[in-house]
Amino acid sequence: MGMMGASLALALRKSSQFEGRVFGAVRSQKSADYIRSTDLCDEVHVVSSGREAREHFDSLPESSLIVIGVPVASAVSLLGDLRGIQHLVTDMSSTRAEVEKASAGVRFVGSHPICGSEDTGPQAARPGLFETRLCIITPSPESRNEDIQVVSDFWKDLGMNVMSMTAPEHDRILAYLSHAPHVISGLMAHWGMSDAVAEAVRKSPVPLTGGGFRDMVRIAGSNPEMWLDIIRTNRREVIGSLETFQKYLADTIGLLKGDDEQKMMEWLRSARLKRNRLCGYPDDK
Amino acid sequence: MGMMGASLALALRKSSQFEGRVFGAVRSQKSADYIRSTDLCDEVHVVSSGREAREHFDSLPESSLIVIGVPVASAVSLLGDLRGIQHLVTDMSSTRAEVEKASAGVRFVGSHPICGSEDTGPQAARPGLFETRLCIITPSPESRNEDIQVVSDFWKDLGMNVMSMTAPEHDRILAYLSHAPHVISGLMAHWGMSDAVAEAVRKSPVPLTGGGFRDMVRIAGSNPEMWLDIIRTNRREVIGSLETFQKYLADTIGLLKGDDEQKMMEWLRSARLKRNRLCGYPDDK
Numbered sequence: 001m002g003m004m005g006a007s008l009a010l011a012l013r014k015s016s017q018f019e020g021r022v023f024g025a026v027r028s029q030k031s032a033d034y035i036r037s038t039d040l041c042d043e044v045h046v047v048s049s050g051r052e053a054r055e056h057f058d059s060l061p062e063s064s065l066i067v068i069g070v071p072v073a074s075a076v077s078l079l080g081d082l083r084g085i086q087h088l089v090t091d092m093s094s095t096r097a098e099v100e101k102a103s104a105g106v107r108f109v110g111s112h113p114i115c116g117s118e119d120t121g122p123q124a125a126r127p128g129l130f131e132t133r134l135c136i137i138t139p140s141p142e143s144r145n146e147d148i149q150v151v152s153d154f155w156k157d158l159g160m161n162v163m164s165m166t167a168p169e170h171d172r173i174l175a176y177l178s179h180a181p182h183v184i185s186g187l188m189a190h191w192g193m194s195d196a197v198a199e200a201v202r203k204s205p206v207p208l209t210g211g212g213f214r215d216m217v218r219i220a221g222s223n224p225e226m227w228l229d230i231i232r233t234n235r236r237e238v239i240g241s242l243e244t245f246q247k248y249l250a251d252t253i254g255l256l257k258g259d260d261e262q263k264m265m266e267w268l269r270s271a272r273l274k275r276n277r278l279c280g281y282p283d284d285k
Numbered sequence: 286m287g288m289m290g291a292s293l294a295l296a297l298r299k300s301s302q303f304e305g306r307v308f309g310a311v312r313s314q315k316s317a318d319y320i321r322s323t324d325l326c327d328e329v330h331v332v333s334s335g336r337e338a339r340e341h342f343d344s345l346p347e348s349s350l351i352v353i354g355v356p357v358a359s360a361v362s363l364l365g366d367l368r369g370i371q372h373l374v375t376d377m378s379s380t381r382a383e384v385e386k387a388s389a390g391v392r393f394v395g396s397h398p399i400c401g402s403e404d405t406g407p408q409a410a411r412p413g414l415f416e417t418r419l420c421i422i423t424p425s426p427e428s429r430n431e432d433i434q435v436v437s438d439f440w441k442d443l444g445m446n447v448m449s450m451t452a453p454e455h456d457r458i459l460a461y462l463s464h465a466p467h468v469i470s471g472l473m474a475h476w477g478m479s480d481a482v483a484e485a486v487r488k489s490p491v492p493l494t495g496g497g498f499r500d501m502v503r504i505a506g507s508n509p510e511m512w513l514d515i516i517r518t519n520r521r522e523v524i525g526s527l528e529t530f531q532k533y534l535a536d537t538i539g540l541l542k543g544d545d546e547q548k549m550m551e552w553l554r555s556a557r558l559k560r561n562r563l564c565g566y567p568d569d570k
Contacts, residue, residue, distance in 0.1 A: 114495060134491050161490040169485065173493065176482045181473065181498045183537060186556030188466065191533045193559040196526070197461045200454065205446040206419050207565035208458065210399060212504040213466045219497040220560040221570060224553035228546070239541050241481070246534055248476045249527065252468060256524050261513070268509035271471030274478040275505040280492035285506060 001026050001035065001044075003117065004092050005069035006125035008158075009040045014127050017157035023060060025053055031122055040122065050081030062086055065154060067111075068093075071226070072233045076102040090151050094174070095234040096138045096167035103140065109151040110138040110167060112174075113160060120223075131159035138167040175237035176244075177278075182227055183242060185220040192217065286311050286320065286329075288402065289377050290354035291410035293443075294325045299412050302442035308345060310338055316407055325407065335366030347371055350439060352396075353378075356511070357518045361387040375436050379459070380519040381423045381452035388425065394436040395423040395452060397459075398445060403508060416444035423452040460522035461529075462563075467512055468527060470505040477502065 001009065001024045012018045024041035026032050027048065035044045047053040057066055066082075068075050068091035075093050079102040082089060090111045093099050099110055113135040117124065135155040139148045152162050165173070192213065193201065201208055209217075231238055255267060276285050286294065286309045297303045309326035311317050312333065320329045332338040342351055351367075353360050353376035360378050364387040367374060375396045378384050384395055400418040402409065420440040424433045437447050450458070477498065478486065486493055494502075516523055540552060561570050 132491070134489065134493065163489055165485065173482050173485045176477060176479075177494050177498050181501055183541070184469075184473070185497070185501065186553060186560075187530075187533055187537050188469070189556040189560035189563060190537075190552075191530050192461060192563050194461075194529060194533070196529065197458050200450065200458045201563060204419065204448055206417070207563065208419065209462050209563050209565075212470070212507075213462050214564050215500040215503050216466055216470065217560040217563065218500050220556045221566075222497075222557075224550055224557065227553060228550055231541070231549070232544070232546070235541060235544065239538060242534065242538050242541070244479060244481065245472075245476050246531075246538070248472055248479070249531055249534065252472050252475075253524060253527050253531070256468070256516070256520060256527070259517070259520060261517070264516070265509055265513055267475075268471060268512060271474040271505045272507075272509065275471075275474035275502040278474060278477050278486060278492065278494050278502065279499050280494075281506075 001031065001041075001122055002069060003120050003122065003124040004113070004115075004129075005067070006035070006040055006122035007127065007129040008067060008069065008092075009035075010125050010127040011130055011158050013040075015157060020064075023064070025056055026122075034122055040125065050078045053078060054081045054085065057082070057085060057087060060087065064088075065090065065150065067091065071229050072098065073229055075099055076233075079103050079106055079108070082106050088147050088150060090137075090154075094230050095179075096170045098233045100138065100140050100167040104142075107144070107147060108140070109143045109147050110140070111151060111155065112136045112138070112170065113155060130155070133160055135160040135162050136170055137162060137164050138170050139164060140167065171234050171237045172241070175234055175241040179230055179234055179238045180241040180245065182219050182222060183231065183238065184245070185217055188213070189217045189220040286316065286326075286407055287354060288405050288407065288409040289398075289400075289414075290352070291320065291325055291407035292412065292414040293352060293354065293377075294320075295410050295412040296415055296443050298325075300442060305349075308349070310341055311407075319407055325410065335363045338363060339366045339370065342367070342370060342372060345372065349373075350375065350435065352376065356514050357383065358514055360384055361518075364388050364391055364393070367391050373432050373435060375422075375439075379515050380464075381455045383518045385423065385425050385452040389427075392429070392432060393425070394428045394432050395425070396436060396440065397421045397423070397455065398440060405508075415440070418445055420445040420447050421455055422447060422449050423455050424449060425452065456519050456522045457526070460519055460526040464515055464519055464523045465526040465530065467504050467507060468516065468523065469530070470502055473498070474502045474505040 009022045012022050021042040024044040025047045032044050032046045045056050047056055064087050066087050066089045072093045072095055075091050076098050083105040089106050089108045092113055115129050115133040155162050294307045297307050306327040309329040310332045317329050317331045330341050349372050351372050351374045357378045357380055360376050361383050368390040374391050374393045377398055398420040400414050440447050
């Protein structure tokens with residue numbers, strides 16, 4: 001149980017929809033002590049491996065829903081140990097394809113509640129983390145209808161908006177709207193310090209960057225370990241979306257070279273409209 | 286006098302360093318009425334053309350500093366009418382090359398106080414707009430040393446940090462750190478609504494975009510008229526910086542294709558460090 005798992009425990013214990021018990025499994029004694037001292041779960045167990053986790057899960061009531069809340073690479077490995085388990089399993093991973101592949105032989109419906117944060121560990125738990133946010137569930141062809149319903153209702157009862165799509169759809173869309181933008185933000189930081197600019201940046205008495213640039217490189221400051229995990233487990237789609245971006249960039253440079261005032265104005269106006277649609281703002285914002 | 290000019294008048298009248306009088310020239314009777322009713326200037330004149338502005342300026346005390354605060358294209362045209370004027374002239378334009386070219390025959394030292402805002406008109410004036418912000422002055426080979434000093438001190442007395450560079454340097458650096466990022470932000474809005482994603486964006490019960498993407502497309506919502514003016518008057522440098530960006534993008538796609546975990550981690554860590562240096566944050570932020 002990291003930040004997401006602990007937030008989930010908190011939200012469940014606060015929810016009027018949920019009448020069951022919350023069992024937590026953590027890897028360190030320190031996390032277990034913290035969870036006990038703050039009464040985050042009804043029970044907490046320390047498990048030092050996937051096999052120990054499996055043994056613990058096997059002892060839980062059959063109607064339990066197991067929610068995996070670990071980094072993608074660890075979720076993939078843990079699912080291997082859960083093959084043949086009786087319980088319904090879901091997860092909270094940011095990329096889906098590798099997790100779905102690893103879930104073969106597990107009674108599984110994948111979930112991606114989109115509400116991460118830079119903060120880590122159970123100490124960073126927030127009970128309202130899931131409320132009003134979006135959860136994408138990614139049933140596989142093997143998922144049973146009644147299990148899909150259980151997982152969907154589970155998130156809805158926590159106040160989430162639930163949307164269903166396939167794992168490949170999920171990974172493509174998130175590549176565009178989340179993973180590749182992280183790469184582009186990092187790219188802008190590298191480019192903003194390229195030879196043509198670096199000396200002036202160093203010489204300036206105050207930062208040369210305005211609010212626009214600053215906003216665009218904000219996520220270049222994200223946790224590198226977490227993002228390497230996400231980018232590597234969705235590498236093909238991230239590359240694909242960046243290659244599309246590359247085409248758009250070439251077209252835009254062509255537009256600027258053409259210097260057609262009216263076309264450039266249309267491009268700027270349409271960018272503003274699309275940005276409003278993407279962010280859920282009114283058209284005239 | 287738009288937002289910038291009116292903010293300048295307010296700041297001057299508030300400043301303990303400035304003992305002179307503030308004369309304003311505006312194009313509309315409505316703006317003049319507003320400026321009179323709010324006592325923004327000691328005197329305000331309505332001028333309907335560059336020639337009328339010139340006649341008005343000729344009548345001002347010889348020691349006056351004339352500060353042009355109009356869109357770049359209008360500044361270029363106005364400077365043509367000021368050829369041979371006795372007074373020292375500066376401006377507040379966001380791009381420098383075309384303004385510098387137009388200043389031939391004018392006693393001129395260019396300025397770019399970096400403190401724009403989306404709000405327009407004298408009603409949006411703020412007295413503290415210039416404080417602690419950066420002003421780049423761009424003396425030309427023709428600028429006299431004593432005039433450079435006057436213009437530099439003028440902005441320093443308003444609490445600005447002043448940095449001097451040539452007009453071409455200015456336009457290159459601002460292309461990277463301000464103008465091209467606006468283009469990239471708009472590009473991301475177009476790309477974020479491309480075929481691979483648009484349907485999911487429309488179907489989602491809540492906006493699919495997280496905080497990262499949202500920050501990166503914020504400036505795609507900027508005033509299109511203003512940005513078209515800026516991009517067109519610095520088109521060569523904007524194209525040049527985007528072509529460098531294109532090379533960085535190709536290299537980054539190559540890095541992802543290589544899938545060398547250590548190299549990718551170094552790239553992410555170094556992006557974070559460069560972003561901190563660019564924004565003036567501590568290295569470990």
